[in-house]
Amino acid sequence: MNQDKSFQKKITSMLPAGFLVLVLLPLLLLPLTSVFIYALRGGIRNLGAFLITVDVLFALRFSLIIAFITAIINTVLGTYAAYILSKTRFAGREQLGIILNLPVAIPNVVVGTSLLLLWGPIGLFGQMLEPLGIQPMFTPVGILLAHIFITFPYMLGTIKPVLDDLETTYEEAAYTMGASRWQAFRHIVFPALKGGLLTGALLTFAHSLGEFGATVMVSGNLRLRTQTAPLYIFSQFESGNIQAANAVAAVLAILSFILFSLILFLAGRTGKKRSRGT
Amino acid sequence: MSILIEQISKKYGNHYVVDKVSLDVSDGELVVLLGSSGSGKSTILKIVAGLVLPDEGRILLNELDITNLPPQKRGLGFVFQNYSIFPNMTITENIEFGMKIRKVPLAERKARSERLLELVGLPGLGSRYSGQLSGGQQQRVALARALAYEPRVLLLDEPFGAVDAKTRVQLRQSLKKIVKEIGVTTMMVTHDQEEAFELADRVAIINEGRVEHYGFPSDVYYAPATQFTADFVGDINLFEGYVTASTEEQCEVNLFGHLPVYRRGRQPFQPGHQVLYGVRPEQIRVSLLEPESYENGINGVIEKSMFLGDVTRYSIRLADNSLLDVQVLNYLFIEGMVMPYELNEQVWLIWSQGSGIIMPKEAS
Numbered sequence: 350m351n352q353d354k355s356f357q358k359k360i361t362s363m364l365p366a367g368f369l370v371l372v373l374l375p376l377l378l379l380p381l382t383s384v385f386i387y388a389l390r391g392g393i394r395n396l397g398a399f400l401i402t403v404d405v406l407f408a409l410r411f412s413l414i415i416a417f418i419t420a421i422i423n424t425v426l427g428t429y430a431a432y433i434l435s436k437t438r439f440a441g442r443e444q445l446g447i448i449l450n451l452p453v454a455i456p457n458v459v460v461g462t463s464l465l466l467l468w469g470p471i472g473l474f475g476q477m478l479e480p481l482g483i484q485p486m487f488t489p490v491g492i493l494l495a496h497i498f499i500t501f502p503y504m505l506g507t508i509k510p511v512l513d514d515l516e517t518t519y520e521e522a523a524y525t526m527g528a529s530r531w532q533a534f535r536h537i538v539f540p541a542l543k544g545g546l547l548t549g550a551l552l553t554f555a556h557s558l559g560e561f562g563a564t565v566m567v568s569g570n571l572r573l574r575t576q577t578a579p580l581y582i583f584s585q586f587e588s589g590n591i592q593a594a595n596a597v598a599a600v601l602a603i604l605s606f607i608l609f610s611l612i613l614f615l616a617g618r619t620g621k622k623r624s625r626g627t
Numbered sequence: 628m629s630i631l632i633e634q635i636s637k638k639y640g641n642h643y644v645v646d647k648v649s650l651d652v653s654d655g656e657l658v659v660l661l662g663s664s665g666s667g668k669s670t671i672l673k674i675v676a677g678l679v680l681p682d683e684g685r686i687l688l689n690e691l692d693i694t695n696l697p698p699q700k701r702g703l704g705f706v707f708q709n710y711s712i713f714p715n716m717t718i719t720e721n722i723e724f725g726m727k728i729r730k731v732p733l734a735e736r737k738a739r740s741e742r743l744l745e746l747v748g749l750p751g752l753g754s755r756y757s758g759q760l761s762g763g764q765q766q767r768v769a770l771a772r773a774l775a776y777e778p779r780v781l782l783l784d785e786p787f788g789a790v791d792a793k794t795r796v797q798l799r800q801s802l803k804k805i806v807k808e809i810g811v812t813t814m815m816v817t818h819d820q821e822e823a824f825e826l827a828d829r830v831a832i833i834n835e836g837r838v839e840h841y842g843f844p845s846d847v848y849y850a851p852a853t854q855f856t857a858d859f860v861g862d863i864n865l866f867e868g869y870v871t872a873s874t875e876e877q878c879e880v881n882l883f884g885h886l887p888v889y890r891r892g893r894q895p896f897q898p899g900h901q902v903l904y905g906v907r908p909e910q911i912r913v914s915l916l917e918p919e920s921y922e923n924g925i926n927g928v929i930e931k932s933m934f935l936g937d938v939t940r941y942s943i944r945l946a947d948n949s950l951l952d953v954q955v956l957n958y959l960f961i962e963g964m965v966m967p968y969e970l971n972e973q974v975w976l977i978w979s980q981g982s983g984i985i986m987p988k989e990a991s
Contacts, residue, residue, distance in 0.1 A: 518711040521678050524698040525705040526725030526776065536724070540715035 381602060388599040391592065399596035407573050408581035409600065415489065415577065416557035419496040420550045426497070427504025427549060428542065432534075434505075435512035436520075453502045457495075461566025464495055487569035492577065495563040500553040507549030508542060515541050548615045555608040559601065628689050628779040628812045629654050630675065635684030637670055637836075644670050645681065646836035652829075657806055657813040661823040662833035663859070668816045669708075671833070672782050675814060677701050688779065704773030704811075708785040710765045712757035718744070718768050719753035725776040743771040746805060763794040770802065774809065781806065783815040787822060799825055820860050824848070832856045849982075854903055854989055863905045864951045867988065870900045878985060880904050883947045888923040889980045896985060905984040908954040911976050913941065913968060918977040926975050927951065929968050941968065943976060951976060 388396055399405065434446050452460065469475045469486045478484065485491045515538065523533035561579040568575035570584065578597055585594035630652040637645040644667045652658045660668040673679040675686060677698035685694045693701055713721050722740040731739075744750050747767035757765055766786060773781060786802070787795040803826050806813050817823055823830050824844040832839040832847060832855070840847050840856040851857040857865065871887065872879040878894035879887055882904060896902055906923075918924030927943040930950070939960070941953045953976060959965040968974060 516709060516711065518707045518709055519713060521676075521698070522705065522707055522711040522713075522772075523724070524678065525676055525701075525703060526772070527699050527702070527728040528724070529699060532728060537713055537715075 384595055384598045384602055387591065388595040395592075396596050396599070399593045400600065402593075404572060404576070404581060405593070405597055408576050408578045408597065411489075411576065412558055412578040415492055415496060416554045418493060419500055419557040420554040422493075422497055423500055423504045423553045424546060424550045427501060427553075428508050428546065430501075431505050431508035431512055432538075435509050436517070449505055450502045452499050457499055457560065457562030458566060460498055461495055461563035464491065464498070464563070464567050468494070486567055487571065487575060489575060491567040492564055492575060495567045496557045496560055499560060499563055500556045503552045503556060504549040507545050507552060511542055511545040512538070544615055544618065548612055551608055551612045551615070555605055555612070558608075559605060630780060630812060630814065631685075631687040631690070632671070632675065633685045633687070635671070635674055635681040635686065637667075637674060637679060637681050643836050645674065647684070648833075648836070648838055649684075650831055650838065650841060652812055652814060654812055655807075655810045656828045657803070657815065657826060658829050658831060659823040659827035660814065660816045660831050660833050661818070661820060661827075661860075663818055666833045667836035668833040669784050670836075672784050672814060672816050675780075676703055676705050676782050678705075702776070702779050704776075704778035704781045706766075706769045706773045706781070706783045706786045708788050710757075710769040710789070712760075712765055712768055712772070714757050717754050717756060718749070718760070721757070721768060722753075722772045722775050724772065729776055731776075739775060740771075743775055746774075747771045748801065761794075762790040763798055766790060766798055767801075770805070774805075774811070778811065781811045781813045783813065785816055785818070787817070787819070795822070802826065832859060834859070849984070851984060851986065854986055857903075857905050857984060857986060862908050862952060862954075863984070864908065864911075865903050865905045866949070868902055868904045870894075870896045870898050870902055870985075872898055877980070880985060882925075883945075886925060888983060890983045890985055891981045894985050896987075901988045903986045903988050905986065906978050906982060907984075908940065908952040909938075910982040911951070911953045911978045913943075913953055913955060913965075914975045914977050917975055921980060922977050923980055923983065924975050924977040925951075926973060929970055929972050929974060932968070932970065943974065 430449055434442060434449070465486055466472050467474055468478075468491065470479055470484065472486075475484070475486065485494065519537050519541075520533045523537050524530075528536065559579060560577075561583065564577055565580060565583070568577065568580065570576055570580050572584075576584070578601055582594045582597050582601070585591070585597070630650075632648060632650040634647050634649055635645055636643060636647055646667075648667075648671055650658070650671075660671060662668040670679055674681050677693070677696060677700075681694065685692055687693070688701070712718075713724065716724065719737075719740050722743055723736045726736045726739065740753065741750075744753055747770055749764060749767055749771070752760070752764070757768070760768065766789070770783075770786070783802075787798055790798060799822060815826065827844055829842060830844050830847050831841040832851075834855050839859075840852040842850075842852075847856060848860055851860065854865070857863050866882045868880045868882040868888075870878060871881045873894060873896055875893050877892065878890045878896060880890065880902060881887055888904060925945060927945040929941055930944045931942040933940045933942075934957075936957075938954045938956055941955065943951045943953060945951055955965065960967050
């Protein structure tokens with residue numbers, strides 16, 4: 350009797366988790382699996398053939414470069430913004446914080462459209478720049494502008510909580526010992542931020558790597574010039590070349606998975622460090 | 628190095644957190660700012676350190692005006708309440724930080740940090756990180772770090788706030804020894820009066836951003852300048868009364884409209900002055916016999932007794948229905964020098980005419 354009861358209890362306690370797996374598995378994991386199944390349909394060799402075409406190699410390399418530059422620029426900008434928002438007091442600070450986080454709330458396509466309206470050939474600034482021969486839209490610069498805009502809040506969101514947690518007395522202690530503001534930042538604040546900086550940079554990189562909505566607007570989707578990996582997948586799909594699309598999709602999925610694991614690992618490490626009080 | 632604080636004020640919004648504070652600290656002196664939380668004592672310390680700029684007033688270090696000097700240029704040592712040991716550096720690196728900024732040569736840095744670790748009783752722990760140290764050890768590191776570049780003045784903000792009671796007592800002893808050994812002028816902030824009395828050469832009682840009393844610990848305790856000080860430091864029985872006679876030899880105060888009490892010595896009050904008369908619980912003796920003519924006394928009924936370890940505290944109901952607290956050392960009962968008192972027993976409360984505190988009655 351008792352055994353029956355405990356068995357029943359075990360089953361009941363597992364029900365919520367079971368439900369979660371049943372619902373989420375088809376929602377999340379199955380589509381991902383199907384990408385790999387389709388990609389591997391013609392065998393590994395076939396997959397490799399799809400991946401070493403000029404177009405694919407360009408798109409992948411281009412995506413990685415854009416993501417890398419975006420991550421570097423936003424690491425600097427995001428850290429600066431987080432420092433100002435966290436450590437200085439001024440009127441309108443809260444409002445500025447909301448504005449800086451806005452990109453998360455705006456659909457990426459809208460970001461692309463607004464950038465076109467500003468920098469495009471008929472845009473506000475674009476009109477002025479065109480006679481000078483400067484045309485940022487439909488070039489890598491335009492894509493960079495879009496990616497910096499869209500991924501900006503990720504860096505800010507990772508760094509600001511760390512800075513908020515870092516008591517000002519650490520910096521004050523450094524000041525009383527003779528350190529300038531910059532020395533205090535370099536020796537005290539920056540080392541505390543290291544983990545967050547890496548996590549934020551990886552997060553920015555991952556988001557930039559997969560960005561589609563704004564990129565498709567500002568890049569013009571020009572083959573071997575402005576075509577990123579997600580745009581390549583889209584184009585191949587549209588023209589019915591599903592296996593080529595799947596091959597690149599699988600590569601992107603693996604890259605994202607690696608990045609995501611790294612972020613989780615880093616976040617876990619900083620979390621542990623913080624809870625140890627060091 | 629002497630410190631002179633002249634009429635400094637600091638306002639946040641419309642609220643004065645520091646209100647015209649003036650203090651002087653002599654070379655090598657250890658002054659403690661004692662007050663409850665929110666009294667403004669830490670802000671005063673931060674103003675001296677340059678971490679907060681005052682709205683008014685001046686700060687002079689050896690007669691040199693440093694009011695507008697940034698903290699980096701003041702050359703003061705500061706120990707924070709949370710110690711703020713840099714978590715990314717070893718203990719040695721923490722101690723050497725100020726010297727490194729000042730470009731002290733490596734060999735000298737190493738020698739000095741080792742000497743300081745010895746001084747604070749942590750030899751051999753230099754390669755550890757703050758997370759591997761206990762609260763007490765961190766406090767010692769914070770002290771060593773603040774002393775590393777031989778500051779002219781040492782400032783300590785609640786330095787024992789984050790350690791347990793027993794460690795606190797040990798740390799207090801070693802702090803005083805170290806500070807006096809080096810001879811550095813020191814200002815410390817605390818809310819713990821025992822700590823203040825044990826360490827301070829002079830104590831400043833801070834209340835609502837103002838200095839209520841600044842003086843030697845014994846004066847603050849036995850001759851408080853204000854009702855706040857009398858109440859804040861130790862326990863006290865306070866009664867309203869008025870002066871009936873005041874001579875060079877003694878002052879006579881009438882309590883409850885019928886009870887004359889006397890205080891030896893000249894007091895700055897004239898007959899007719901409304902005053903507060905205070906007597907501390909441990910200054911009162913409980914007796915079944917009437918007081919002598921050279922003593923003050925009043926009778927009442929024992930209403931409550933509380934055993935507190937070293938002492939027993941009695942609350943005695945007086946004729947006018949007010950309560951008076953008395954403290955009796957328990958060893959007196961054990962040795963049979965005093966018979967224990969029963970509840971509801973009628974007793975005399977007697978105290979010397981040399982004790983008792985007369986203060987001006989503050990308008991409320």
